[in-house]
Amino acid sequence: MTAIQPRGRAVELGAGTRDVLPIIVGAVPFGVLFGALAAQSGIGLVATLLMSLVVYSGTMQLVGLNMVVAATPWPLVSLATVIVSSRHVFYSAALTPHVRELPLRWRAALSYGMTDQIYALAERRYAATDGGREKHWYVLGASATLFVAWFAGTWAGFGFGDVLRSVNGLGLDFAIYATLVALAAPVLDNVRSIVAGVAAGGVALVLAPLPYQSGLFVAILVGIATGVLTERVHPQGMP
Amino acid sequence: MILFTIVLMGVIVFALRFSFFAVPPDWRMPRLVERALPYVLPAVLLALLVPGVVLTGEGTTRLPVYGPYLIGVLVGFAVGAKRKDNFFVVFFSSVLAFAAARVVFGL
Numbered sequence: 001m002t003a004i005q006p007r008g009r010a011v012e013l014g015a016g017t018r019d020v021l022p023i024i025v026g027a028v029p030f031g032v033l034f035g036a037l038a039a040q041s042g043i044g045l046v047a048t049l050l051m052s053l054v055v056y057s058g059t060m061q062l063v064g065l066n067m068v069v070a071a072t073p074w075p076l077v078s079l080a081t082v083i084v085s086s087r088h089v090f091y092s093a094a095l096t097p098h099v100r101e102l103p104l105r106w107r108a109a110l111s112y113g114m115t116d117q118i119y120a121l122a123e124r125r126y127a128a129t130d131g132g133r134e135k136h137w138y139v140l141g142a143s144a145t146l147f148v149a150w151f152a153g154t155w156a157g158f159g160f161g162d163v164l165r166s167v168n169g170l171g172l173d174f175a176i177y178a179t180l181v182a183l184a185a186p187v188l189d190n191v192r193s194i195v196a197g198v199a200a201g202g203v204a205l206v207l208a209p210l211p212y213q214s215g216l217f218v219a220i221l222v223g224i225a226t227g228v229l230t231e232r233v234h235p236q237g238m239p
Numbered sequence: 240m241i242l243f244t245i246v247l248m249g250v251i252v253f254a255l256r257f258s259f260f261a262v263p264p265d266w267r268m269p270r271l272v273e274r275a276l277p278y279v280l281p282a283v284l285l286a287l288l289v290p291g292v293v294l295t296g297e298g299t300t301r302l303p304v305y306g307p308y309l310i311g312v313l314v315g316f317a318v319g320a321k322r323k324d325n326f327f328v329v330f331f332s333s334v335l336a337f338a339a340a341r342v343v344f345g346l
Contacts, residue, residue, distance in 0.1 A: 022330050047241050054249025064248050074244045081251040087283065088252070092259035093272065094279040100264045111257035116287060123280045124326075174311055177291055178333035181312055182326045184284040185319025197281035201289030208290040209298060216286055223282025224275045231274070 007130075009137045016121070016141025022182075023117045024146060026175030028153040030058050034065070035157020041069045045158055052154040056147065057115065060084050063212050086217045090224075091119040098126045102136055110136060113143025117176075120183040127187075191234040196227030288312070306344055311337030 007015065031052070038048035043065070051061050063084055067077045091114050099107055114122075122139045188194050200223025207215025292308045295301055301308055315333030322328045 019326065022327075043241060047245060050242060051245050051248075054246055055252055056249075057252050060248065060252060064245065068241050068244055074240075074247055077244050078247060078251060081248045082255070085252045085255050088255040089258050090279045090283065092256055093268070094276050096259040096262070096268070097276075099260060100262070100266075107260040108257065111260050112253060114256045116283065120280060120284060174308060174337045175334065177288060177308065177312060178315055178330050178337070180284050180288045180291075181315035181319060181333050182329040184281065184288065185316065185323040185329050187281050187284070188316075188319075189323065193278060193281040196278040197285035200282035201285035204286040205290050205293055208294055219286040220279070220282045223286060224278045227278030227282065228271075228275050 007132055007134065007138075009134045012132070012134045012137035013141040016125075016138035016143075017145045019121060019138075020118070020142040020145050022175055023121075023179050024149045026173055026177075026179060027058070027117070027146060028149050029173060030176075031150045031153025032157035032161065034058065034061050035154040035159075036161025037062070037157075038065055038154075039158045039161050041065060043068060048154060048158050049151070052151050056112070056150065057085060058150075059213055080212055083214045083217070084212045087116075087220055088114060088119075090220055091116075095119070095122060095126070098122075099136065106136055110139055110143070113139075113147055115143070115146065117179060117183075118143045118146060120180070124183060124186065192227050192230045195230045196223045199223045199226035307337045307340035310340040 034052070035048060038051070047068075051064065055061050055064060060081060063080060064077065067080060072080075092111070095110075095114075099110060102110075110122075118139065121142050122135075125135050125138045128135075184197065188197055200219045203222045204216060204219035207218060209215075292312050293300060311333045314336035315329055318332040319329040
């Protein structure tokens with residue numbers, strides 16, 4: 001993660017695979033939990049694995065599972081999907097300057113694996129000023145590794161959920177938060193970013209009771225707007 | 240019908256993730272959007288982090304609020320202020336502080 005020399009494809013791929021490991025520690029128990037809940041719901045192994053394959057979004061899968069089990073009409077499921085996943089539009093916008101020159105198949109592949117954590121890893125790698133031109137291989141390595149772990153976790157949870165759910169008591173979910181801290185530390189290096197982050201975090205906390213994490217989109221939007229407005233007081237170039 | 244609904248969910252999630260990636264290479268973003276992009280990552284990270292640290296998965300406040308989760312995060316940020324470019328040092332400092340706090344609090 002900290003290397004500052006331009007790197008080849010294989011090195012980028014390996015670095016992405018390595019850097020995503022802490023994220024996997026936190027994500028796999030979540031995947032196991034989803035698999036176990038899906039098994040209990042009775043939707044079957046095929047539907048469970050299909051959800052991890054085509055949706056590939058922890059929050060959305062849990063929300064979707066509840067709605068599918070409750071026989072919610074597909075238009076309402078679609079609306080909930082848009083609300084829950086709308087923050088991904090921000091990720092797409094933020095990374096576009098880095099991927100716009102890539103072939104369509106590459107942009108599609110990177111989009112498929114663009115979870116919250118992979119976006120943060122990608123943003124961090126693209127921000128490194130080492131002149132590397134193969135950074136998309138880094139993102140591919142990270143997202144492919146995380147996907148395999150997520151899919152395997154889902155499958156394991158479906159088959160051995162009752163046993164594996166006990167790992168939740170070990171506090172492994174904290175690995176996710178430690179990852180977010182490690183990713184946030186380098187970007188909170190100026191007043192504008194700190195203000196943007198604090199505003200987003202505060203609004204997200206206040207709006208947390210809203211269903212399906214729908215407050216996240218609003219919180220991120222408020223944080224970004226606050227950061228832009230703060231530029232009037234602390235212009236870019238100031239710490 | 241279940242499989243159709245799942246595939247539909249997948250199509251929507253992918254469309255949202257792909258949205259800006261689909262624009263032609265010569266398309267230029269509006270100036271305001273470009274100005275906003277540096278704040279996406281800090282906003283996203285803290286919007287995910289703060290509720291997760293303060294609240295449990297059921298939406299209730301973690302007790303004690305000054306417990307292992309908050310201690311782990313604060314130690315992580317403290318280390319990150321000095322070693323912000325070393326991902327693993329920050330990560331493991333945070334995890335170790337969390338683990339130590341769990342022992343201290345008997346959790």
